[in-house]
Amino acid sequence: xxxxxxxxxxxxxxxxxxxxxxxxxxxxxxxxxxxxxxxxxxxxxxxxxxxxxxxxxxxxxxxxxxxxxxxxxxxxxxxxxxxxxxxxxxxxxxxxxxxxxxxxxxxxxxxxxxxxxxxxxxxxxxxxxxxxxxxxxxxxxxxxxxxxxxxxxxxxxxxxxxxxxxxxxxxxxxxxxxxxxxxxxxxxxxxxxxxxxxxxxxxxxxxxxxxxxxxxxxxxxxxxxxxxxxxxxxxxxxxxxxxxxxxxxxxxxxxxxxxxxxxxxxxxxxxxxxxxxxxxxxxxxxxxxxxxxx
Amino acid sequence: xxxxxxxxxxxxxxxxxxxxxxxxxxxxxxxxxxxxxxxxxxxxxxxxxxxxxxxxxxxxxxxxxxxxxxxxxxxxxxxxxxxxxxxxxxxxxxxxxxxxxxxxxxxxxxxxxxxxxxxxxxxxxxxxxxxxxxxxxxxxxxxxxxxxxxxxxxxxxxxxxxxxxxxxxxxxxxxxxxxxxxxxxxxxxxxxxxxxxxxxxxxxxxxxxxxxxxxxxxxxxxxxxxxxxxxxxxxxxxxxxxxxxxxxxxxxxxxxxxxxxxxxxxxxxxxxxxxxxxxxxxxxxxxxxxxxxxxxxxxxxxxxxxxxxxx
Numbered sequence: 001x002x003x004x005x006x007x008x009x010x011x012x013x014x015x016x017x018x019x020x021x022x023x024x025x026x027x028x029x030x031x032x033x034x035x036x037x038x039x040x041x042x043x044x045x046x047x048x049x050x051x052x053x054x055x056x057x058x059x060x061x062x063x064x065x066x067x068x069x070x071x072x073x074x075x076x077x078x079x080x081x082x083x084x085x086x087x088x089x090x091x092x093x094x095x096x097x098x099x100x101x102x103x104x105x106x107x108x109x110x111x112x113x114x115x116x117x118x119x120x121x122x123x124x125x126x127x128x129x130x131x132x133x134x135x136x137x138x139x140x141x142x143x144x145x146x147x148x149x150x151x152x153x154x155x156x157x158x159x160x161x162x163x164x165x166x167x168x169x170x171x172x173x174x175x176x177x178x179x180x181x182x183x184x185x186x187x188x189x190x191x192x193x194x195x196x197x198x199x200x201x202x203x204x205x206x207x208x209x210x211x212x213x214x215x216x217x218x219x220x221x222x223x224x225x226x227x228x229x230x231x232x233x234x235x236x237x238x239x240x241x242x243x244x245x246x247x248x249x250x251x252x253x254x255x256x257x258x259x260x261x262x263x264x265x266x267x268x269x270x271x272x273x274x275x276x277x278x279x280x281x282x283x284x285x286x287x288x289x290x291x292x293x294x
Numbered sequence: 295x296x297x298x299x300x301x302x303x304x305x306x307x308x309x310x311x312x313x314x315x316x317x318x319x320x321x322x323x324x325x326x327x328x329x330x331x332x333x334x335x336x337x338x339x340x341x342x343x344x345x346x347x348x349x350x351x352x353x354x355x356x357x358x359x360x361x362x363x364x365x366x367x368x369x370x371x372x373x374x375x376x377x378x379x380x381x382x383x384x385x386x387x388x389x390x391x392x393x394x395x396x397x398x399x400x401x402x403x404x405x406x407x408x409x410x411x412x413x414x415x416x417x418x419x420x421x422x423x424x425x426x427x428x429x430x431x432x433x434x435x436x437x438x439x440x441x442x443x444x445x446x447x448x449x450x451x452x453x454x455x456x457x458x459x460x461x462x463x464x465x466x467x468x469x470x471x472x473x474x475x476x477x478x479x480x481x482x483x484x485x486x487x488x489x490x491x492x493x494x495x496x497x498x499x500x501x502x503x504x505x506x507x508x509x510x511x512x513x514x515x516x517x518x519x520x521x522x523x524x525x526x527x528x529x530x531x532x533x534x535x536x537x538x539x540x541x542x543x544x545x546x547x548x549x550x551x552x553x554x555x556x557x558x559x560x561x562x563x564x565x566x567x568x569x570x571x572x573x574x575x576x577x578x579x580x581x582x583x584x585x586x587x588x589x590x591x592x593x594x595x596x597x598x599x600x601x602x603x604x605x
Contacts, residue, residue, distance in 0.1 A: 096379060
């Protein structure tokens with residue numbers, strides 16, 4: 001498996017696709033930083049957590065870094081996985097690899113791990129670059145708690161990306177055509193990211209609670225909520241802690257790290273299990289898929 | 295023959311969506327021979343090879359490669375077997391050398407060991423000068439050559455080649471066929487499928503003809519050829535300056551001669567065995583000048599066509 005992992009990693013790092021993704025991520029970081037530089041002065045520092053504001057402050061026209069990341073992570077995940085298996089199929093390499101003395105699961109494990117690795121490096125690098133520049137910009141070092149929060153946020157982004165990658169790999173196994181697998185992954189992303197939350201749920205949900213429940217079926221919502229809880233300790237999520245009406249009576253007071261963690265724990269497990277389900281289905285389908293003549 | 299069996303199948307059957315592609319196939323390939331799998335398109339040649347490699351599971355029956363069950367112990371079979379798929383593909387962004395190195399690594403061949411080996415096989419298939427060019431720039435024929443190199447590099451005990459000469463130029467075909475012929479000497483049994491009968495004739499010791507998933511005929515090329523043409527007999531053609539009735543009588547007396555026919559100065563003699571030297575002696579003794587004599591050759595074409603009309 002190490003051999004396959006190594007080759008896949010080498011492939012990723014030398015591919016134009018990865019170069020473009022890195023560029024996108026860099027641009028996003030630059031945009032986020034610029035947004036923060038515009039907005040951070042206005043943002044009150046009465047609650048502390050100045051460093052986290054680097055990530056969450058939006059400018060006048062430019063959205064904040066976390067919004068950029070929430071947008072890009074699914075794209076990166078899909079881009080890393082959408083042609084994992086079917087490109088090998090269409091180029092005729094899959095038969096050759098599978099006729100070598102390797103277990104079939106090594107092929108898919110190697111691909112998934114290589115993707116995860118690339119994703120981690122990409123997101124880790126982004127966070128570090130932003131932190132570095134941000135430190136120069138605002139001159140306030142992060143506290144230990146902020147570092148912890150950022151690290152947990154990083155873990156979340158990687159798992160969120162892994163989910164989309166797992167989904168894309170699943171489609172790449174199910175569909176022979178690369179275009180079909182790419183489009184279906186994007187379709188699912190658009191559906192949950194936009195239509196589900198802003199069009200379908202408001203129509204079918206009768207109560208606020210029901211609407212929240214339904215919204216949380218979308219992995220994007222889960223990630224968004226987790227991000228907010230982690231990076232905006234002051235924020236009280238509607239429905240997460242309290243009902244909407246009580247919100248206005250609350251004294252603005254940041255949650256402690258452990259409290260925040262407790263809040264996002266279900267989100268984390270859900271995202272991990274979603275990823276595991278995607279990978280599990282891919283695994284089973286791939287193991288059973290027959291190599292056919294023609 | 296007392297030879298060890300390399301490949302053996304027992305009532306091997308495969309169905310795709312209710313259609314029987316391979317139907318109770320019994321195949322035997324002896325060790326260190328070149329076995330040709332013939333048959334029209336869709337006869338089940340590729341499917342048979344896939345089942346032998348354990349890439350596809352049979353519906354019923356079993357396949358054994360060097361004693362290992364292809365379905366239950368595919369990894370052991372894959373360790374021994376090299377496979378050249380019909381539509382061979384490589385990683386276009388890697389060079390020929392890197393592609394081979396990857397395969398060598400998957401086969402647990404150390405880089406130090408494979409380095410030398412790769413050089414050798416690239417030389418053997420005639421693309422050594424392209425070793426460091428990305429495979430994406432290769433022509434169809436060069437990829438095919440690399441495919442052969444890819445099989446040979448793991449030094450398999452058995453090589454399954456699906457249409458090994460497809461897409462090659464005449465020179466390339468010769469080169470590859472020479473390579474295939476030399477494989478049994480280094481301990482590699484070859485099973486190849488092909489449509490090009492003259493190639494099969496050149497390299498194969500035994501053949502099996504498939505039609506609609508069934509084995510029509512299987513055996514060594516010599517036997518089958520004679521079987522097809524002359525019901526197992528030899529046919530010797532003799533050209534002399536003049537044919538006299540006395541000469542025919544003398545030839546008829548040789549033990550083993552079945553029939554003598556004349557066509558002008560040409561004598562067609564049907565015999566039970568190769569009696570060329572005896573016949574030559576008789577002709578020379580009878581003072582008739584012998585111009586030429588040849589044993590009738592058969593081609594795989596003849597075998598193929600004959601069994602095809604029957605099957």
